[in-house]
Amino acid sequence: MLWLAFARTIxxxxxxxxxxxxxxxxxVLAPVASRHKxxxxxxxxxxxxxxxxxxxxxxxxxVSALAWFGLVAASISGAATPLDxxxxxxxxxxxxTQFGHLWACRLGCSLVLGILLFMGSHEVVTAxxxxxxxxxxxxxxxxxxxxxxxxxxxxxxxxGHLIAAALWPGGLVPLLIVLLQQYRAVDQSSKRFxxxxxRRFSAVxxxxxxxxxxxxxxxxxxxxxxxxxxxxxDYGRLLLLKIALFILMLGLGAWNLLVLKPRLSRAAMxxxxxxxxxxxxxxxxxxxxxxxxxxxxxxxxxxxxxxxxPPPMH
Amino acid sequence: xxxxxxxxxxxxxxxxxxxxANAFVDHAEPAVGSTVDTPPTEIKIWFTENVEPxxxxxxVLDRRRRLVTQNKAVVDSDDLALLKLSIPPLKPGIYxxxxxxVSVDTHMTVGSFSFTxxxxx
Numbered sequence: 001m002l003w004l005a006f007a008r009t010i011x012x013x014x015x016x017x018x019x020x021x022x023x024x025x026x027x028v029l030a031p032v033a034s035r036h037k038x039x040x041x042x043x044x045x046x047x048x049x050x051x052x053x054x055x056x057x058x059x060x061x062x063v064s065a066l067a068w069f070g071l072v073a074a075s076i077s078g079a080a081t082p083l084d085x086x087x088x089x090x091x092x093x094x095x096x097t098q099f100g101h102l103w104a105c106r107l108g109c110s111l112v113l114g115i116l117l118f119m120g121s122h123e124v125v126t127a128x129x130x131x132x133x134x135x136x137x138x139x140x141x142x143x144x145x146x147x148x149x150x151x152x153x154x155x156x157x158x159x160g161h162l163i164a165a166a167l168w169p170g171g172l173v174p175l176l177i178v179l180l181q182q183y184r185a186v187d188q189s190s191k192r193f194x195x196x197x198x199r200r201f202s203a204v205x206x207x208x209x210x211x212x213x214x215x216x217x218x219x220x221x222x223x224x225x226x227x228x229x230x231x232x233x234d235y236g237r238l239l240l241l242k243i244a245l246f247i248l249m250l251g252l253g254a255w256n257l258l259v260l261k262p263r264l265s266r267a268a269m270x271x272x273x274x275x276x277x278x279x280x281x282x283x284x285x286x287x288x289x290x291x292x293x294x295x296x297x298x299x300x301x302x303x304x305x306x307x308x309x310p311p312p313m314h
Numbered sequence: 315x316x317x318x319x320x321x322x323x324x325x326x327x328x329x330x331x332x333x334x335a336n337a338f339v340d341h342a343e344p345a346v347g348s349t350v351d352t353p354p355t356e357i358k359i360w361f362t363e364n365v366e367p368x369x370x371x372x373x374v375l376d377r378r379r380r381l382v383t384q385n386k387a388v389v390d391s392d393d394l395a396l397l398k399l400s401i402p403p404l405k406p407g408i409y410x411x412x413x414x415x416v417s418v419d420t421h422m423t424v425g426s427f428s429f430t431x432x433x434x435x
Contacts, residue, residue, distance in 0.1 A: 076369050076416045096368040098418040140419065310421075 001308050004075065007067040009304025012137060013297065014060035016162070018113075019134040020170020021054050022127035027167065027204055029174075032196045036189070043193070049177055054117055061110050061133065069093075069103050102139050109133050134166055135159045157218035164211040167204060169249065169296035172289055175201050179286045195265050198285070202257050209250070223311045235309045242302040249295045252288050260285045337363035337417035339425060340395070346427040353404040353431050357387075357411055364394035369416035372399040377407050387413075394418070406433040 070082030073093040079085045094100040113129040138158035182194030230236035263281035343358040344350050357372055372387040383401050390396035412426040
């Protein structure tokens with residue numbers, strides 16, 4: 001069960017990161033780049049980093065998907081490890097279960113996505129595949145299991161929640177890359193470009209937090225029982241841990257938005273003689289976003305374990 | 315009271331989605347622990363989640379722990395949370411129904427219940 005939770009965690013994290021890279025690029029980076037017009041070294045360097053990170057995330061999606069399938073097949077067939085499963089059982093799981101069908105579709109989409117990533121073109125189509133892989137996780141979870149009983153609402157909420165997570169916190173890793181590149185940049189245009197990226201990401205994040213809350217509310221209606229269950233069940237205690245991490249993330253996000261972002265914008269406007277002083281807000285922001293990313297990884301880890309723990313409602 | 319309400323709200327807002335659950339018995343025919351006058355020809359168990367036919371089964375044992383049928387349970391085509399097992403006519407007595415199901419989110423659960431067929435008067 002422990003390995004299954006880890007495989008799910010890596011699958012969720014890699015899927016969120018992959019979709020987050022494209023979401024960040026299309027929703028945050030592209031509009032800012034179009035305003036700045038000039039494609040400079042800074043933007044080209046970002047493009048190279050993007051491609052490499054997307055390939056790493058894609059590799060993690062494939063490897064964790066294979067591990068996930070083997071561990072689930074072992075779990076439902078009663079085999080001790082994935083290596084003990086016979087071919088017939090693998091075939092049955094693949095061809096005769098909802099999980100198997102979904103897994104095959106997701107793997108197919110992942111392979112197409114890999115080809116598109118290697119080609120490096122058709123960005124919008126690539127993004128659609130990345131989001132399809134992420135959104136389809138909803139069907140593998142609780143909402144997929146209860147869809148027959150209560151209709152598609154939990155599934156819709158789950159999909160919305162996953163897509164929102166791709167934008168924030170999924171966009172934190174790309175943001176961190178932009179900030180690190182900005183820290184190294186010496187020219188003022190790069191600093192202004194990065195400051196605009198941070199400004200736009202903050203605006204998008206505000207909307208996304210609202211979407212996360214709305215979809216979380218919708219989904220939780222179907223799976224959470226009484227508040228007392230938070231303290232008396234394993235699921236509840238894990239959930240409390242997730243809530244604590246999420247609140248810390250929101251706190252850091254608010255500090256970034258209300259304190260550091262205005263300072264960064266002002267620093268981007270000063271001329272080179274003040275450059276030394278101007279590096280201070282960017283350093284603080286890098287540390288803060290790195291902490292947020294670390295907390296987000298913790299949230300995904302908890303979600304991975306929540307997935308293998310029965311909710312209090314059951 | 316106020317803090318409890320706040321806690322409940324925060325929980326509702328932030329709780330994880332995408333959780334996996336287990337399938338448990340919602341209700342059954344014959345009902346769990348019931349006594350029936352007419353022997354059933356089919357055991358029906360409704361679960362709280364949709365279940366996987368390939369990995370779900372029901373067994374009915376008589377008082378001497380003998381299987382009353384070798385039939386395989388099937389999932390209803392209209393209700394994927396309903397598992398059914400056809401059985402031959404039962405003599406009066408106590409029967410134990412054992413079930414093992416895998417929900418569509420791949421979690422396995424097992425359980426059992428009894429029912430009694432009453433002697434006709």
